[in-house]
Amino acid sequence: MGSATAWALARRGREVLLAERFEPGHAMGASHGEFRNFNVAYSEPDYVAMLVEARCLWEELEAASGAELLDLVGLVNHGEGPGNGDGESRASFDAVRAALAGTGVRSEFLRPEEAHERWPGMRFDTRVLFSPDSGRVRADASVAALQQVATSLGAEVRHATRAVDIRVADDHADVDLETDGRVATVRARSLVVTAGAWTEKLLGDRIRLPRLVVTQEQPAHFALRPALGGDAWPSFNHLHDRSSESGDYWYSDVYGMLTPGEGVKVGWHGTGLVTDPDARTFESEPVQLEALRRYAADWLPGVDPDDFAEISCTYTSTDTTDFVLDRVGPVTVGAGFSGHGFKFTPTVGRILADLATAGDRPPSRFALAR
Numbered sequence: 001m002g003s004a005t006a007w008a009l010a011r012r013g014r015e016v017l018l019a020e021r022f023e024p025g026h027a028m029g030a031s032h033g034e035f036r037n038f039n040v041a042y043s044e045p046d047y048v049a050m051l052v053e054a055r056c057l058w059e060e061l062e063a064a065s066g067a068e069l070l071d072l073v074g075l076v077n078h079g080e081g082p083g084n085g086d087g088e089s090r091a092s093f094d095a096v097r098a099a100l101a102g103t104g105v106r107s108e109f110l111r112p113e114e115a116h117e118r119w120p121g122m123r124f125d126t127r128v129l130f131s132p133d134s135g136r137v138r139a140d141a142s143v144a145a146l147q148q149v150a151t152s153l154g155a156e157v158r159h160a161t162r163a164v165d166i167r168v169a170d171d172h173a174d175v176d177l178e179t180d181g182r183v184a185t186v187r188a189r190s191l192v193v194t195a196g197a198w199t200e201k202l203l204g205d206r207i208r209l210p211r212l213v214v215t216q217e218q219p220a221h222f223a224l225r226p227a228l229g230g231d232a233w234p235s236f237n238h239l240h241d242r243s244s245e246s247g248d249y250w251y252s253d254v255y256g257m258l259t260p261g262e263g264v265k266v267g268w269h270g271t272g273l274v275t276d277p278d279a280r281t282f283e284s285e286p287v288q289l290e291a292l293r294r295y296a297a298d299w300l301p302g303v304d305p306d307d308f309a310e311i312s313c314t315y316t317s318t319d320t321t322d323f324v325l326d327r328v329g330p331v332t333v334g335a336g337f338s339g340h341g342f343k344f345t346p347t348v349g350r351i352l353a354d355l356a357t358a359g360d361r362p363p364s365r366f367a368l369a370r
């Protein structure tokens with residue numbers, strides 16, 4: 001999110017310094033790894049509008065960086081039932097289709113047998129909402145592309161540089177940046193903080209934030225069973241139907257996508273152990289992992305549930321899973337992306353750049369005061 005904001009500000013000719021505490025390509029936060037789902041199945045007009053904008057901005061970033069970032073392999077949502085909760089797909093598929101109508105984003109319903117015929121590596125027992133204008137977006141490559149293009153437009157990107165103190169005045173902020181043990185103070189007319197899991201630590205006593213819960217999420221890559229479906233995989237979301245017995249071991253909705261060369265990534269959504277980002281174990285909680293393997297055995301005949309590689313990553317979630325995109329004085333905050341922010345990244349960058357330059361405010365659902 002910070003890298004996307006640096007790009008958006010540099011495009012406007014602003015003087016930008018991006019400070020990142022770790023090295024390029026680090027795996028300490030929420031944006032590392034090969035892919036994230038680019039899922040369009042939202043029913044809220046705010047999010048749908050942000051997604052439509054994001055698609056255009058991702059393509060602009062691809063053109064500016066020369067990198068392939070969006071991979072529209074299609075995405076299936078399934079598992080509708082009376083016991084669906086309030087996961088990422090927070091509305092009925094009919095409401096999603098209604099929200100997408102007229103936006104140019106295509107979607108269609110498939111019968112479970114039709115879907116299984118197309119993707120024999122997956123099992124379906126409900127109707128399936130398929131969108132060909134969805135799929136996956138490259139994570140590490142996107143962060144690198146954003147920083148590369150921002151730098152080409154004059155932004156300065158400093159890695160291994162940690163903000164250790166922030167002093168906020170009415171019209172500026174002084175930030176102490178530590179690099180190799182040496183601290184230098186930078187004065188900024190406008191300060192954007194997108195510190196992910198560290199937001200509360202960095203800003204908590206300076207700005208009134210909504211509750212932000214940091215969890216250590218533990219998806220896994222499961223090896224493909226080439227005989228069953230090969231690499232014909234859409235990205236997917238499988239809603240948890242709490243009323244069905246077959247789902248009694250589920251922790252939450254399930255999401256996933258194929259990562260060529262690594263297998264099929266599968267994960268529970270927002271159920272990781274609450275964690276301190278500076279004291280992570282990077283180890284999977286074994287009971288959840290066992291349940292994830294059982295899910296793979298029950299619903300993904302195209303993968304081997306015994307052959308897997310664990311992933312560790314952080315979610316920073318708000319109670320409503322709505323993002324925080326707001327400004328107080330000279331400080332703009334982008335936080336609480338609640339495990340579903342990546343697809344929106346360039347639009348979030350545009351919104352934070354608007355806020356940082358005293359421009360438009362985003363819809364109230366993103367306000368600090370909620």
Ligand SMILES: Cc1cc2nc3c(=O)[nH]c(=O)nc-3n(C[C@H](O)[C@H](O)[C@H](O)COP(=O)(O)OP(=O)(O)OC[C@H]3O[C@@H](n4cnc5c(N)ncnc54)[C@H](O)[C@@H]3O)c2cc1C
Nearest residue numbers: 001021029030031037162163196313337339340341342343
């Ligand atoms: C397992 C997993 C699966 C996901 N799947 C999806 C998906 O399929 N689709 C989707 O849309 N989204 C998904 N997401 C969510 C998405 O990845 C996040 O919303 C997004 O990456 C958040 O970006 P961020 O910039 O806020 O956080 P981060 O990338 O964590 O960035 C925060 C940065 O701030 C830096 N920082 C912190 N403190 C300081 C300091 N004091 N000084 C300097 N720098 C500092 C950190 O080093 C870090 O690089 C997933 C997330 C996870 C963890």
